[in-house]
Amino acid sequence: MPARRPLIIWSIAVLVYLAAVFHRTSLGVASLEAGARFGLGPAALGTFTVLQIGVYALMQIPTGLLVDRFGARRVLTVAAALMGLGQLLFAVATSYPLGLLARAVLGVGDAMTFVSVLRLVAAHFPARRYAALAAITAALGALGNLIATLPLAVLLDDIGWTATFAATGAATAAYAIVLALRVRDNPPGAIQRRREPQSLPAVLGQVRHAWRTPATRLGFWMHFSTMFAPAMLGLLWGFPYLVQAQGLPRPVASTVLGVLVLGAIVGGPAIGAVISRRPACRTPLVVGYLLAALGSWAVLLGWPGGHVPAGVLVAGFAVLSIGGPASSIAFALARDYNPMHRVGTATGVVNVGGFVAITVSAAAVGVLLSLFEPLGSPTAFRLALLAVVAVLLLGLWRTSVWWRRARAAVFDAVARGEDVPVRIRRRAWDLAAA
Template identity: 25%
Template sequence: MAIPKQVDPNQGTKKTFKWGARHTVLVFIWLGWFLSFLDRMVITLSLPFIGKEFNIDAAAQGLILSAFFAGYALFQIPGGMLADKLGFRRMLSVGIIWWSAFTTLTGAVFSYPLLLLVRFAFGLGEAVLPGSSYKTLTTYFPSKERGTAIGIQSTANSIGNIFASITAAAIIVVLGWRAVFLVLGIPGVLLGVYYWVKFKDNPADHPQMTPEDLAELQADREEEQKQLLADNKSELSFKDIFKTPILWQMIAIWFLADIAIWGFSSWMPSYLMNVRGLSVMKTGIYGSLPFLFGAIGILLGGRAADRYRDKIKWLFVGAAALGGVFIYLLFVAPSTEMTIFYQCLANGLMCFSQGVFWTMVSDSFPASLMGSGSAAVNFGGQVAGLVAPAAMGFMIKASGGSYNAAFLLLVVSLVAAAVLALTIKKRSIA
């Protein structure tokens, strides 16, 4: 990112909050993530109806979920590299328009193999979002505010899930599952056009950017360069980050954590309908509550990460381990009410750990490689998204419809992520 040299970094820092370019950018990045989760998660509530129409069992339904993650994982790192090379503006615009088209096509296919292909292509489009958006936030926000910014951005994940549950339930009851997908592609196309017209890869080109904000960003980049020189490094390359242990630790941690996150969100609606006996409308309403807790958890996680930077690893460890405990309690709960209660606590803690984790990631790579670095870490999570839904589907089928073994997989994965996080000794490679 080019910051004009003539800007004096000593011009001062704002003492009170004032809306600026970075806040506008954050709002529209949030909307992109909101639509991405709305588009990808409505299928979880639609899955039982898709299963009936296509006459497929739980294992085949799990493959529908995993087809998305196959495309999402495959293009994760290339998408991040392209964001670093071509700019996040182009990648965000093309990505959201692409995935919106395949969202609509999901509701138009009548063949199971073609449905798998459409969901795979849908995943390819969404794959550019993580690297591009984290690069955007790292470009526009100084390091001291990134945890909070990432926490706010990440609330879109949970709020998108809330709207996915309620929207899908309401439309399915009235118009059927296909209508859900046919209408959801329109907002994404409009947002993609906005990104193309309004977003700027260089903050200096943004019409809302002030000299004071530019000075703050410049000072932040200069500090980053000083740290590189202190470590006897020139500008890090893409190859360099793959030689650092912390990258591989974070990939492994996020793989394990996302086994739980994606397995949990993918199969809970079916569990509530098939095991706890809830109707589709009640599943949509009650199933949205854990994601409200998740939105709060992510916000608190980002804030806590900014405030307790020296204890950031322990924040993740504690939240992930406790999340595993509550996942165990939810499937052994004696009543549906207790299941929903434990589900809320589990999701709140998993999302808290997510807000903390991505602050750790944002601190671990220089801004010039944030697209590639964050995409590499997120790739581990998307491999988990590919594995978890399909594995759980096969486990449910093999156990005659019981979800116990499948949920135990999530518990073990979260606890393992917490244990592995204990091995992190150096927070940053930048």
């Protein structure tokens, strides 16, 4: 039993992360129903996702501090309760302001999950397994996205809005009891770091130290660049794009959206295995994905006539789906280059990146869709989704900048005789940058 305890704790924690992803992405399939229920246009409908993801992004650094201060178990328990409450409120909401409040509460609970799960992984497993487990965690969480596609669409058609969201919210709130009873912050016999209350300057100093670490900054921009596009499509605009702009039937559109999830489920363990064996490949793998993503968007948005064949849509979404697993590399950098007592904070800093990008891109697409006529046409979506390409180009640029700086920091540490988590070879462009 002692040998299996870390795996059991991780499994229990992963289930609440799966629930978080389900609740986060549930509006993707229900977006058309939400528009009809609340009487909303594209920009106002996009506010649901912008608010929820904006709250998520704002909560990441506070969540990291809370995890480092109070422990992952307490934070996860509160997270499950808040997510359940938010979804129950969303089930009965009939007015736009109440719906926004429900998604905000849900966003706060969601924000507390992933950082807490990764902190448990860092405490209960050896460092060499962290990258693989982070990738597998993200892949298993993607099952929540899969449940939020076709199965959720079927439930909404069969039992309706209120019953569907009320049942899922109640189940999530009840799971908080399991987390409180079964999860432990540290393995038995581990040295317990005493958690003293910290002053505001000390807290800000911890965030500042994490942000000044070049690998943390590189992780921020990696996460910013990799996970936002598939998440934005799954959260809100993918379903309307496939149904309204591409003319796909709703079940077919749900299936195409499922490609984003299946790619994440398959890609997570695969990427985790690669970067565990060859950690020096972590950043090149991310850059390769970003270039492939740019190519996919060029094909999807540049297709003559705007109506993309179904096979090309599936292939493009399959390429974009790797962004979720690739984003887990950013957390491995935060784990490797920060001391254990600051890992939660650094992980929160990194996690901000992707959700800032989701917030910006989702809001921009909603606003641009409202400006172009006819509403929901292939041309309108093609022009609006150019905002996604702009965010992707920004992320690729900043990732390349901080890749060079993080490599320089590693070379400096080696020159001082310090141990580094990953040995890398000096390249010609390192010498040119120096």
